[in-house]
Amino acid sequence: MFSVVQPRSKAHQQILQHFGTGILLENGEINREALGNIIFSQPEKRRLLNSITHPEILKEMLKQILKYFVLGNRYVILDIPLLFETRGLTRFMKYTVLVYCDPPAQRVRLMRRNGLDAAAADARIGAQLPLEEKRQWATHVIDNSGDRESTRRQVLRLHARLEDSLDFLWARLAAGAALAGLGGLLFLLLRHFSS
Numbered sequence: 001m002f003s004v005v006q007p008r009s010k011a012h013q014q015i016l017q018h019f020g021t022g023i024l025l026e027n028g029e030i031n032r033e034a035l036g037n038i039i040f041s042q043p044e045k046r047r048l049l050n051s052i053t054h055p056e057i058l059k060e061m062l063k064q065i066l067k068y069f070v071l072g073n074r075y076v077i078l079d080i081p082l083l084f085e086t087r088g089l090t091r092f093m094k095y096t097v098l099v100y101c102d103p104p105a106q107r108v109r110l111m112r113r114n115g116l117d118a119a120a121a122d123a124r125i126g127a128q129l130p131l132e133e134k135r136q137w138a139t140h141v142i143d144n145s146g147d148r149e150s151t152r153r154q155v156l157r158l159h160a161r162l163e164d165s166l167d168f169l170w171a172r173l174a175a176g177a178a179l180a181g182l183g184g185l186l187f188l189l190l191r192h193f194s195s
């Protein structure tokens, strides 16, 4: 999986510059546990890390959206943990989907997944808006408080709706027309210079 913080990337170099070599593993990759311990206990360090990573994440996202658009995909899903916190980004999204679960389940699952104690899990959860608040901003909510099968059914329903949508048909037609125009121009130029 592509990462904007892989060794030798711009973000990796900046993180190293600001946080020192103490946050590196022996193989040069970021030690997520060490960096996480710093940024989730010090809000100003978290803002610093965000200011390094977010522009790089945005650039990569735009590249990938363009790629999938050109490949003809109906829609692209962007998995953005801080979407609602980073105000401004939502205005570029047609729909926003919140995968919700009740707060006790959120805490238990995070502790289990990341091997955290309750205090460390609360620090991470506290670094984001509460899910109840995000619920009000999202255009769609998938409730993942129950079992995976129930979540799967909700996802399939939403997928079917998005697959049927003609939301970006105008953009596809415009891109197709522009490409056809360019192709025609190239053809005329080639014919002109080869005759």
Ligand SMILES: CC(C)(COP(=O)(O)OP(=O)(O)OC[C@H]1O[C@@H](n2cnc3c(N)ncnc32)[C@H](O)[C@@H]1O)[C@@H](O)C(=O)NCCC(=O)NCCS
Residues within 6 Å of the ligand: 005, 031, 032, 033, 035, 036, 039, 046, 049, 050, 053, 054, 080, 081, 082, 114, 124, 127, 128
């Ligand atoms: C800080 C890092 C090293 C922590 O790694 P770790 O494996 O311990 O935790 P993980 O990534 O699973 O995140 C744990 C929880 O914290 C949340 N979280 C991650 N980064 C941030 C952040 N900058 N601010 C608030 N919450 C965050 C995640 O959404 C998740 O809920 C890692 O998240 C990271 O490299 N973040 C920087 C890249 C980044 O900005 N990612 C996208 C967040 S928008």
Ligand SMILES: Nc1ncnc2c1ncn2[C@@H]1O[C@H](COP(=O)(O)OP(=O)(O)OP(=O)(O)O)[C@@H](O)[C@H]1O
Residues within 6 Å of the ligand: 081, 099, 109, 110, 112, 113, 144, 145, 146, 147, 148, 151
């Ligand atoms: N319906 C479910 N039932 C039980 N466990 C679940 C369910 N959904 C997710 N989990 C578990 O909860 C943990 C968090 O899920 P996941 O990593 O998919 O969430 P996420 O939203 O991508 O997290 P983050 O934004 O924190 O990276 C994982 O360990 C996952 O296996």
